[in-house]
Amino acid sequence: MASSIHDLARHLNISIGTVSRALNGRADVNADTRQRVLEAARTLNYSPNQSGRSLRQGATHSIAFMLQPHPGDQQYGEPFFIPFLIGLQARLAESGLDLIVVMGAPGDYQQERLRRVVETRRADAVLLAWTRREDERIDYLTQTGFPFATLGRSRSGAKSYPSLDLDFEKAGADAVDRLVARGHRRIAAVRPSLDLNFGYLFLAGYRKALRRHGIEIDPELIASGFINEAGGYEVTPQVMRSKAPPTAIIFNNDAMALGGCKALAEMGIRPGHDMAVTVIVDTPLCRYFSPALTAFRPALEPMGQRLAEMLLASIPAFAGPEGPRILREVWPLELVARDSD
Amino acid sequence: MASSIHDLARHLNISIGTVSRALNGRADVNADTRQRVLEAARTLNYSPNQSGRSLRQGATHSIAFMLQPHPGDQQYGEPFFIPFLIGLQARLAESGLDLIVVMGAPGDYQQERLRRVVETRRADAVLLAWTRREDERIDYLTQTGFPFATLGRSRSGAKSYPSLDLDFEKAGADAVDRLVARGHRRIAAVRPSLDLNFGYLFLAGYRKALRRHGIEIDPELIASGFINEAGGYEVTPQVMRSKAPPTAIIFNNDAMALGGCKALAEMGIRPGHDMAVTVIVDTPLCRYFSPALTAFRPALEPMGQRLAEMLLASIPAFAGPEGPRILREVWPLELVARDSD
DNA sequence: CGTTTTTCCGTAAACGTTTACGAGAACACA
DNA sequence: TGTGTTCTCGTAAACGTTTACGGAAAAACG
Numbered sequence: 187m188a189s190s191i192h193d194l195a196r197h198l199n200i201s202i203g204t205v206s207r208a209l210n211g212r213a214d215v216n217a218d219t220r221q222r223v224l225e226a227a228r229t230l231n232y233s234p235n236q237s238g239r240s241l242r243q244g245a246t247h248s249i250a251f252m253l254q255p256h257p258g259d260q261q262y263g264e265p266f267f268i269p270f271l272i273g274l275q276a277r278l279a280e281s282g283l284d285l286i287v288v289m290g291a292p293g294d295y296q297q298e299r300l301r302r303v304v305e306t307r308r309a310d311a312v313l314l315a316w317t318r319r320e321d322e323r324i325d326y327l328t329q330t331g332f333p334f335a336t337l338g339r340s341r342s343g344a345k346s347y348p349s350l351d352l353d354f355e356k357a358g359a360d361a362v363d364r365l366v367a368r369g370h371r372r373i374a375a376v377r378p379s380l381d382l383n384f385g386y387l388f389l390a391g392y393r394k395a396l397r398r399h400g401i402e403i404d405p406e407l408i409a410s411g412f413i414n415e416a417g418g419y420e421v422t423p424q425v426m427r428s429k430a431p432p433t434a435i436i437f438n439n440d441a442m443a444l445g446g447c448k449a450l451a452e453m454g455i456r457p458g459h460d461m462a463v464t465v466i467v468d469t470p471l472c473r474y475f476s477p478a479l480t481a482f483r484p485a486l487e488p489m490g491q492r493l494a495e496m497l498l499a500s501i502p503a504f505a506g507p508e509g510p511r512i513l514r515e516v517w518p519l520e521l522v523a524r525d526s527d
Numbered sequence: 528m529a530s531s532i533h534d535l536a537r538h539l540n541i542s543i544g545t546v547s548r549a550l551n552g553r554a555d556v557n558a559d560t561r562q563r564v565l566e567a568a569r570t571l572n573y574s575p576n577q578s579g580r581s582l583r584q585g586a587t588h589s590i591a592f593m594l595q596p597h598p599g600d601q602q603y604g605e606p607f608f609i610p611f612l613i614g615l616q617a618r619l620a621e622s623g624l625d626l627i628v629v630m631g632a633p634g635d636y637q638q639e640r641l642r643r644v645v646e647t648r649r650a651d652a653v654l655l656a657w658t659r660r661e662d663e664r665i666d667y668l669t670q671t672g673f674p675f676a677t678l679g680r681s682r683s684g685a686k687s688y689p690s691l692d693l694d695f696e697k698a699g700a701d702a703v704d705r706l707v708a709r710g711h712r713r714i715a716a717v718r719p720s721l722d723l724n725f726g727y728l729f730l731a732g733y734r735k736a737l738r739r740h741g742i743e744i745d746p747e748l749i750a751s752g753f754i755n756e757a758g759g760y761e762v763t764p765q766v767m768r769s770k771a772p773p774t775a776i777i778f779n780n781d782a783m784a785l786g787g788c789k790a791l792a793e794m795g796i797r798p799g800h801d802m803a804v805t806v807i808v809d810t811p812l813c814r815y816f817s818p819a820l821t822a823f824r825p826a827l828e829p830m831g832q833r834l835a836e837m838l839l840a841s842i843p844a845f846a847g848p849e850g851p852r853i854l855r856e857v858w859p860l861e862l863v864a865r866d867s868d
Numbered sequence: 869c870g871t872t873t874t875t876c877c878g879t880a881a882a883c884g885t886t887t888a889c890g891a892g893a894a895c896a897c898a
Numbered sequence: 899t900g901t902g903t904t905c906t907c908g909t910a911a912a913c914g915t916t917t918a919c920g921g922a923a924a925a926a927c928g
Contacts, residue, residue, distance in 0.1 A: 188648065190914060201878045206916060216876060233646040237581035238914030241883045246578065253628075255613070272596075275630045284649070287594075287628035289616045305574040307529065308625070415815040444815045451817040471812070474756040474785045476792040531884060542908045547886060557906060579884030582913045 189230045198226055209234070245503045248284040250309035252323075254296050254316055255289075266467060266486070267315065270337070273490025274313070281498055283310075297322060304332045311501050313337065313493070317349075319381040335497040337489075338383055339514070348496035350489060350515045354384045354466065357482040357519040358391025358436070359398075361464045364480075365434045365527065366399050370462060373401075374425040374432035376442055378413035385410070388438050388466055407432050411442070418445030426453060434462035434527065440469040443479060462527035466519070479526040482519035489517060530571045539567055550575070586844045589625035591650035593664075595637050595657055596630075607808060607827070608656065611678070614831025615654070622839055624651075638663060645673045652842050654678065654834070658690075660722040676838040678830075679724055680855070689837035691830060691856045695725045695807065698823040698860040699732025699777070700739075702805045705821075706775045706868065707740050711803060714742075715766040715773035717783055719754035726751070729779050729807055748773050752783070759786030767794060775803035775868065781810040784820060803868035807860070820867040823860035830858060 191209075195202040200219065207215045208223035226232075240246045251271065275285040288303060290296045300323055303309055310333065314323055317338035324343040327334045335348040358375075365373050375392050377385040389408070396403055406428035411417030418437060422445070425432055437443035443465045447457050457463040458477035465472050468481035496512045498504050505511075532550075536543040541560065548556045549564035567573075581587045592612065616626040629644060631637045641664055644650055651674065655664055658679035665684040668675045676689040699716075706714050716733050718726040730749070737744055747769035752758030759778060763786070766773055778784035784806045788798050798804040799818035806813050809822035837853045839845050846852075 188646070191916095192914080202915085203879075203917080204877055207877085210916080212917095214876060219876085231646075233643075235582070235914050236647045236649050237578050237587065238883095239916075240578035241576070241582050241885085241913090242915045242917085244883070271630055272632060276632055285630060287630070289612055289626060289628070291613060291617055302574075305529070305572075306577040308577050415811045419815060441811070444812065448815045448817050448819075470756045470782070471785065474760060474789045476789050478789075532886095533884080543885085544887080544909075545907055548907085551886080553887095555906060560906085576884050579913095580886075582883090582915085583885045583887085585913070 188235075189232045190235065191232070193230060194223065194226050194232055197230060198222055243503075244307075245310050246308060247282060248286050248309050249278060249497060249501075250303050250312045251285060251287045252296055252300060252303075252312055252314055253287050253289045254314075255291070266469065269486035270490040273487035273492075274494045275490070277491040277494035278498075281504060283498075283504075297326065300326065304330060310503065311335070311497055313497060317383050318342075319383050319386060333497070333501045335493060335500060337493060339387075339516075340383055346513070348493070348500050348511065348513055350493045350496065350517065352384070352467075352484050352489075353516050353518050354387035355391035355394075357466050358388040359395035360391075360519075360521060361436045361466065361482070362392055362395035362399070364521070364523075365436075365462055365464065366395075366401070368462065368527065370434040371401055372404070372407065372430055372432045372434070374407040374409070374435040375438075376418060376421055376425070376435060376446055377408070377410050377438040378417070378442075379410040380413075382413065385413075385438055388436075392436065404428065404430070413439055414441045415445035415448075418442030418447075419449050420445070422446035422449040423453070426450075426455075432461075434464070436464045436466065438466050440465055440467060440471045440479075440481070444471060444475070447475070458526045464527055468522055472522075472524070475526075477526045478524035480524045481522050483522050484519055485517065529576075530573045531576065532573070534571060535564065535567050535573055538571060539563055584844075586651050587649060588623060589627050589650050590619060590838060591644050591653045592626060592628045593637055593641060593644075593653055593655055594628050594630045595655075596632070607810065610827035611831040614828035614833075615835045616831070618832040618835035619839075622845060624839075624845075638667065641667065645671060651844065652676070652838055654838060658724050659683075660724050660727060674838070674842045676834055676841060678834060680728075680857075681724055687854070689834070689841050689852065689854055691834045691837065691858065693725070693808075693825050693830075694857050694859050695728035696732035696735075698807050699729040700736035701732075701860075701862060702777045702807065702823070703733055703736035703740070705862070705864075706777075706803055706805065707736075707742070709803070709868065711775040712742055713745070713748065713771055713773045713775070715748040715750070715776040716779075717759060717762055717766070717776060717787055718749070718751050718779040719758070719783075720751040721754075723754065726754075726779060729777075733777065745769065745771070754780055755782045756786035756789075759783030759788075760790050761786070763787035763790040764794070767791075767796075773802075775805070777805045777807065779807050781806055781808065781812045781820075781822070785812060785816070788816070799867045805868055809863055813863075813865070816867075818867045819865035821865045822863050824863050825860055826858065 191202050191205050194205045205223055208220040278285050288299055290299045312334045315337040317336050317340040319341055321340040321342040324340050328343040337350060339349055339351045362373060377389055393403055407425050409421040409424045411421035437446055450461055455461050463479055465479050465481040468483035472479040472481040499511045532543050532546050535546045546564055549561040619626050629640055631640045644653060653675045656678040658677050658681040660682055662681040662683040665681050669684040678691060680690055680692045703714060718730055734744055748766050750762040750765045752762035778787055791798060791802055796802050804820055806820050806822040809824035813820040813822040840852045
């Protein structure tokens with residue numbers, strides 16, 4: 187059914203070696219024969235068998251994005267990832283690489299699936315997201331020497347892998363600055379439980395800014411829950427029950443903000459009127475919520491492209507002769523002022 | 528670095544054939560040698576090279592889910608898909624298959640990427656979603672004989688492929704019935720443009736139910752736009768400007784509902800008070816929106832599992848000796864009554 | 869015209885598996 | 899003891915590529 191390189195060779199009465207060289211654009215093949223080979227490839231509808239070339243070359247020409255679920259999260263936080271993946275895939279396609287997204291069941295941390303990808307050599311490199319403070323996936327990969335990069339920083343590993351992250355610390359501080367400038371002094375922070383690194387970074391910025399403004403940090407105004415709607419819904423009442431309730435809340439995430447706003451609504455508190463609300467990572471939800479939520483916007487698609495480049499440079503088989511590998515980059519989040527604060 | 532079957536053979540002083548047979552659980556191998564092989568595999572940290580076995584067996588042991596973007600949609604409708612994919616992946620894993628998600632750039636209809644997957648034999652079968660009324664992808668696949676299944680129906684193809692769909696027609700009718708029972712007579716419908724099949728089905732049910740209630744269908748109350756927040760936001764004012772504005776709106780999708788509710792809010796119309804709002808496909812957004820949106824809920828995870836089974840049965844290499852292949856199934860959507868109508 | 873270089877192509881090995889085939893050894897049976 | 903059966907394993911081919919190597923023909927050069 188599917189035509190192989192042998193079919194082409196037989197059809198043209200030349201050897202398979204020549205066919206392969208012609209298709210791969212090698213120099214030592216006559217311009218005329220190459221023409222004929224390419225033409226035959228088109229008419230016979232030939233395209234190379236991936237397993238064959240992977241086996242021979244020891245490279246799969248694909249990279250794996252590990253889509254990691256969190257306990258209590260049925261959505262994988264993907265409204266965030268999709269635009270990122272679009273950029274990633276576009277850049278990879280330029281270099282002839284495929285992007286495969288590897289999913290796991292919620293609750294397992296993919297150590298198993300990651301092992302599987304690495305050991306069966308299903309991809310030439312993997313891309314990790316939602317890095318944790320201490321991330322065993324990173325330890326595993328550095329230890330095995332398998333090429334990888336991360337979306338997000340971590341304290342794990344030899345710090346010698348490419349990573350791209352957003353400046354959550356500055357965003358957290360900027361959010362506080364803005365709220366303080368608008369007269370708020372009691373500002374709450376709702377962040378993910380677990381040791382997701384961006385939660386730490388956000389909180390660090392939040393703390394630093396408060397301290398800079400001479401505002402004492404009230405632990406009662408800091409809450410953490412599942413990084414989804416349910417988490418925000420569950421946890422927001424906690425900060426509202428504090429002895430001196432906040433006049434502003436910063437949510438780490440759009441889903442948590444949605445849940446939090448629901449909890450507020452049930453208490454008769456209207457975001458944008460009775461309570462200032464800020465979200466760190468902007469999504470379409472923030473824009474179309476009523477009131478529209480002030481948020482910090484990442485440049486997701488360019489980030490995807492950039493991380494693709496960084497990843498490519500770290501794969502021996504694809505790294506060009508260019509200079510040194512790019513390592514850590516931290517990109518800014520841009521404030522989008524809307525109606526909720 | 529990575530150990531191959533040859534390493535095992537050398538280490539145990541037996542032939543690679545025996546090693547392979549032992550690992551694959553064939554009968555013609557001594558129980559003792561099998562034990563030794565499995566042990567050596569563990570200590571030498573062996574796992575089979577995928578490219579090797581794919582090449583030999585002519586099967587990749589993976590199936591491809593084509594994540595198809597729509598023009599104007601940066602989010603791919605994924606809050607819908609993720610739970611589905613979780614179920615799908617779980618069932619596939621049981622049979623030793625990997626799920627790979629193939630993405631494309633928004634705006635292209637993946638005919639190209641689909642070709643690529645099929646022709647390079649990167650997967651043993653593909654899974655299509657967001658089927659269109661006339662779907663060239665289905666035509667292509669039936670024509671080439673490549674195994675596939677679809678999430679959603681279509682008029683294309685020989686109708687001899689497995690498909691699983693939701694009963695959007697009944698949901699549309701049920702939504703109308705419920706609203707009529709609550710006293711509404713002027714009911715609007717906001718659905719996707721393009722010829723996405725579920726948009727047609729929904730509208731068919733809507734029409735049928737209105738007719739059954741003796742309510743004349745007003746074309747001014749039917750609008751279509753991009754299947755995302757922007758689409759709902761843009762299109763909802765249209766139906767509101769009709770000569771006799773609606774007292775209820777049914778949205779085909781959570782994102783469109785979000786955009787639509789924003790448009791309503793800007794007109795000073797409060798969902799649940801001044802306007803009944805119903806959504807066909809339930810998501811966490813519907814639940815945590817204020818007011819919580821009445822919606823029709825699909826059993827996404829079981830659907831994923833079921834479609835995995837249907838797909839498996841259609842792959843010659845994996846189809847068990849069971850009876851006839853399962854073809855079309857239509858699953859119900861369950862009403863979740865909340866506060867918006 | 870003889871020698872060297874270049875151009876082009878065929879041969880064959882290799883990547884890591886699986887599996888059809890056959891053969892030796894052990895055993896059962898008459 | 900001879901014959902047939904069963905158990906176990908080794909041999910080698912095959913899957914579809916890529917590529918190192920060498921060689922024939924053509925071109926260049928003296």
